[in-house]
Amino acid sequence: MTAFNGSAEEFRRFDYSILQNGAINLYWRAEILYDDIEWLKNHSYQTNTFDCSLWYSEKQMHDMLARELGFPGYYGRNLDALNDCLSDIDIPTDGGRVLIFHNYDVFTNLYPKIAWIILDLIELNSRRSLLFGRHFFALVQSNDPQILFEPVGACPVMWNPREWSDKNRGI
Secondary structure (H helix, E strand, O other), X not given: OOOOOOOHHHHOOHHHHHHOOOOEEEEOOHHHHHHHHHHHHHOOEEEEEEEHHHOOOHXXXXXXXXXXXXXXXXXXXXHHHHHHHHHOOOOOOOXXXXXXXXXXXXXXXXXXXXXXXHHHHHHHHHHHHHOOOOOXXXXXXXXXXXXXXXXXXXXXOOOOOOOOOHHHHOO
């Protein structure tokens, strides 16, 4: 799947409805999540599923992500390394790639800052992937129907590449 082409048919596609508001989508009811996973699989999306209730430590989280996502042996098992590996993750051109997190509330209760950073990194890498017509996002299931996260994917307002350096702006 390349970039969406703006046709009325594509506006009705499930993956468009997911990505139009960001790469992270929360779920509470399992039957809705399973229906959506089935649609994605039927449309050539590669899925990776994680039971976050098994992430009792940051190390366990990194180990399970590395194993399931096929990170290289030199993966540093820290959040910077996670960002690096997510930026290199293979995203099929047909469909895309979806990370599915079950019981994310359990991990969030133990490590709220890390849980938020993971979602933020997925959002960042999803936006980068979309530049190349690749669809990468996450479906996040919570047993807490009131779970909330601060916004993810905030982008600073940046100077253009030729004036990014202070010296190029006379400072």
